[in-house]
Amino acid sequence: MIEKSPMKNYFQNELPNEVMIYTFKFIKIPIDLAVSCKRWSSICKDSQAKAEWIIFQFGRAHCLFHAVRLGPTFMSVEVARAIISKGGILSRYFTQRLHIHYGSYDPKLIELKITHSLGQTDVERIRALQQITIPWASNLPIFVYIFLLEEASKLFDGDWHLKGNDMELFCRLSGSSYPINDASTILEGNIEEIKNLILHMKFTPFPPRKFDLKLYSSEGYLPKDGYENDDCLKIISRAILIHKDLVQLWKKIGYHEICEDINDFVIKGALLILFPSAQPSRWIMPDVNSVKEQLTELIDLGFQLNYSIIFDIFQFFESRLDDIGKFLIDSLTEIKQEPQDCFVRKCLAEAQNPAKLKKNSNIINFFAKYLPNTSENKDSFSLY
Incomplete structure (x- = not known):
């Protein structure tokens, strides 16, 4: 007879449920945990544990979106109720979008559209739709859908405009x-x-x-x-x-998560205001302190000026680097408080980041001009 290990026995019989639920929410992908023993399997199916997990992993603002995205094997009325009771945000905009997206698509109609569509753009758009196996909220159980709408109707009362669009x-x-x-x-x-x-x-x-x-x-x-x-x-x-x-x-x-969600758009937008593409007749080139002040204010709010977005900034202003490239380097090195050669090296390192859409030789050549002319730098530059 095979004896259970002391640790497994402890998890199965002695560890309190509250501790297991608390531990569970830290597990990024809990499927392996679910098959490890019966107690963990039970915890993975528990509505309170699911609510704790989804809120911790995705935040209060996005937890309901992801709970719906994960489908009926995750989402139930009990889970939805637990998420809301634990502080998950049920917004009016969420129910408006849910109402639009809810329900399955007719595969026959989609196929007929592909077959008989005259416009190539429409064909590509519909085929792109087919690549999404299950569109968001299309397979949500009807009882969950009704529950969420009822909760929203109580929460917003006379201001609940289901046919509205709060984004618009x-x-x-x-x-x-x-x-x-x-x-x-x-x-x-x-x-x-x-x-x-x-x-x-x-x-x-x-x-x-x-x-x-x-x-x-x-x-x-x-x-x-x-x-x-x-x-x-x-x-x-x-x-x-x-x-x-x-x-x-x-x-x-x-x-x-607001700063994380729109970080790149905000940083680029701030610089585009300072350096507009269509320059007004009275536009004056900002000084280093003006750029530093604008970006530091955003950084203090929670936005990030990391080297990934810095490299994107130089890509964004690629056609204007001859005019403002050196100024951008001076301003950003001042904010990052790093020597110029160190700043340039870190920017060049981003050129090898596989997450970037493309490597731009013009930008790489631009950065290379600001590296000291040493044999070490020549060897490093040859990698790009």
Whole structure:
């Protein structure tokens, strides 16, 4: 007879459930844990444990989105109730999007559209849709769908506009279609409505796609995979650049991932305001202190100026490097508080990052000009 190990026996019989649930939420991919013993298998199916796990892994603002994304094997009425009771954010925008996405697609109709469509663009778009095996919320159990709508109707009462679109409402209130100077006036005039939208309607954007998903997903509106459209995230980023206190409003309701979600858009947007592509007749080149002040303010809010985004910045301004490239290096090295050669080396290291869409020889050659002319640097540069 094979004896159980003391550790396995301890997990199966002695470790309190509360401790196991607490431990469970730290496990990134818990499937292996689920098959290790009966108690862990039971914990993995427990609605309270699932709620703790999804909130810890994805945050209060995005936990319901990901719970729906994981499908009926994860999501149930009990899990949804536990997520909300533990502080998961049920926003009006979430229910609006859920209502739009809910329900399965007719595969026969999709196939007929592919067969008879005359436009190549439509064919490619529909085939891209087919590549998404299960569109977001299409397989959500109906009882969960009804429960979430009922909870929202109680939470928002007379202000629950299921056929509305809080993302579009935010875009209009923030003047997204206007030049930034006009948008600033519009946003400040609507700031109380925007505050109400965030604080009371719990408006938060859906999560952005991770880089690897962007390579395989279409970016239409509304994306069938449920993730937020980049254009919408850029609009939110511009609104934050106009009125930086919006970050604190979102953090106040528990959306602590706001800076991470739109970090690149905000940093690039700040520099684009300082160095507009269509320069006004009265535009004056900012000095190093102006750039430092603008970016430091954003960094203090929680945004990051890492070398991945720095390399992207130089890619973004590639056509203007002859005019502002040296100035960007001076400004960013001042913020990073690093010697120029160290700064340039770290930027060049990003050129070898496989996560980048492309390597640009023009940018690499630009950086190479700012390395000391030593044999060591020549050998290093040959790697690029």
